Amino acid sequence: MKKLCISLGLTALVVACAVDTSEIPTLEVGQEFVDSNVRVVTTDTFTVAVTTFKFDSIVTSGTDRLLIGQYPDEYFGQVKTATYMELAPLTYSLPSDAELDSVGLVLGYDNYFYNDTTQLSVLNIHELSDELRVSDNVFYNTSSIDFEPVPVFSYSFFPEPIDEDSLFIKLPIAFGTELFNSIQENTINSVDELRESFKGLTIQPGESDASSVIGFSANPSRSYLRFFYSIPDEFDDIEETYDFVISLSGLPKVFNAIESDVTGLPLDTLIDEEINLPSSQSNNRGYVQSGIGYVTRIQFPTIKQLFDIPGQGTILSAILQLKPSPGTYTDLTPIRDSLIINLIDQNNRITERLFFGGEPVYGIINEQLEEFDELIYEIPIGVYIDRELNETNEIDDAFVVFPPEFGRGVDRILLEGENSEDFQAKLILTYAIYDDENE
């Protein structure tokens, strides 16, 4: 019996000591005669439906950029931007013996410009006749405030947004005298009292301007209405300044009105946000313009045909290639090197952003193709396509592409559509089939 116990004990020991050295070898041996059980297929035959629509309005308040200018655009018509702002001082006290010497408007360039800056531009500075009052806490590109028809001053200049730091526009002293005196005499002691006599300014481009849109900073340290005054002294007068600035806190005190006249152009039909203009009716192109609100909308109506490939599979990547139409971007009308992607619902309302590995998706210029002078945006939309493929209900959603700073500029992009002769918008899918047999 003792030996029986020993033998069973020995067995148990043996079992317990079973060695397993299932390390993963690193050398590559044997793979040549083996094929992967997974097939990987790439295809770009799915239809990319490119359409254009126009957002009814986009928010332009809360910006730190003043956009002013006007130019004709071959594809987007007459583009015009004007800025509206409320200006107020930080304190309402001036020395009683101060004498106003002059008044002027300082506008600091913020380096943004679009179109031809070599042409003469006009800035018409008007006083607002109505207050900068907001209805739902924001202003839109379509908002407007009444202003005095006769400008305080009309200033002509050649913009130098890169080389110069700022613009100084000397205003007629008559414009400032009454304001200056009222504050000095303490008749104006608060913003509310100020608004009684000064509601703000709008800067409109010259009516016949065909030049550019220039961006100025709205920052109080860069742009302000400055009163130069002096205090008489025994030997020499002491010169001082007193500034009105745009308040950056509280309700918005500045916005840009941005509009375009597209009469006679394909975009003319887009009078409502829910109208989609197929690229076939717009020169086989999709249109994008910041500020105004044109965006290119992308759908994949035939994507579910992917399931016609026999076997069980799943997509491993989906890249959308969009090409900016050659010849439509120049040094004066440059395009951005990235595109923002947003999902929209069937009513063309933005629902959410698209993500790639936790980060928002951007369309990026493919650098390899760029070397061959081929500028193409590539947008990784695997997560979106995966969702479209797996949705149980047919949802008529889509996504839109537009440049960054969509409410802060007038950048435009034309994208080649699905029937373009130059480059067809295409979706490159990588699809892995892991089960060939079962359906």
Add this chain to the structure above:
Amino acid sequence: MMMKMNKQISLFIGIIGLLSFTSSIAQTNRLTGSPYSLFGLGIETGSNVGKNAALGRAGYALYGQDFINLENPASFGTQSKNRFIFDIGFLGELSSLENANTEENRLASNFSSLAFLASVDEHSSFGLSLSPYSDVGYSLVGIESNVEGSFDQFVSNIFGTGALNGLTLSYGRSFWNRIRLGAKVTYLFGSIEETEAVFAGISGLTVVEESSYRGLQLGLGLQTDIASYLSYGFTVNFPTELSGNQDRIVQKTLDLVQSPVESETDIDLDPFDLPFEINNGILVKPWQQLSLNLDYSLKFWEATGQTDNVGDFINQSVFSGGAEFIANSEGFKYFQRVQLRAGMFYDTGYLSIRGEDISSMGFSFGIGFPLSRRTGSRINLSYTNIARGSTNGILVDENINSVNLNITLKDIWFLKRKID
């Protein structure tokens, strides 16, 4: 006598319990590192019960009172009294793989088998054994395949582990002192897990498939002693179908985010067919000290009509031979009772890859150390060297060194001495 039987019965129960416990371990641990184990249900195992490992892995005519010969159930009919044999085996395998330009070493080792035999009466006995049937253990790294519809390639790594085990019930009986007949039924079961990781650009797909197979196989055996110095053995194993099902988990990395694709269980697999086998061999004892075995076995894989992804199944022939020498089994000196064995075999293999048969060839040496004078218990140690495959073209040449250790414990060992 009654007491003895009771003890034997309780012993059986204990061992069966152990067998079922170890079966779970035996099927998960790796016993091979061969890339060829990718095909079919893995490569045939190199482990053996008893002394067959050292005798060219065959011995259909072998029989004896002191050991278990699982190769032929007829050997269970060896005449004896109150026989009880317990056998436990281990296998260690060091393989070096080589293709046209690289070489790699892989090690696999494990407990490999358990078996016992108990006599029913003087003319018959039965046995139960658990041993690996086939082993899977491959690691194929950096397989490049073409992305259909482009000039790009994707890379995949395939790993497989698993084993098929056989739980065999054997019975043999002797007739007219010269003929032994036997039958066995084997329950084959096990699972093979294959993981393929595909890398396509920054995206990836991982497919984990766990396939389980099970089925019964029947075998019949005959041994006959033509003369005192010559015996003949013959067995057939009937073809069978192993039914299979699979659990599959698919995951992918899309746009840098990992997400599940599918998790399916109980997918029906095509059954795997095991072929009809005919095995036979002779045992010659020209002198008392020496016994020689010569064997031939044929497996009709082609008749199963199966295909594999890359390779084709071909009919498999195995030629083997072995010799055992013992100076004097009754000798007083220890070394006189030590058994010396040697063997070799040639196996045509059952796979043909792109026209190249994956044959193997091996030789073995072994020593059987007696544990005591009175009993037939032994420790058998054998070394086998196998060369498999070919470096022609894209194939892999394997050189496998395996060490088989098994302990055979015979009846008296388990029983109380009559005079304590």
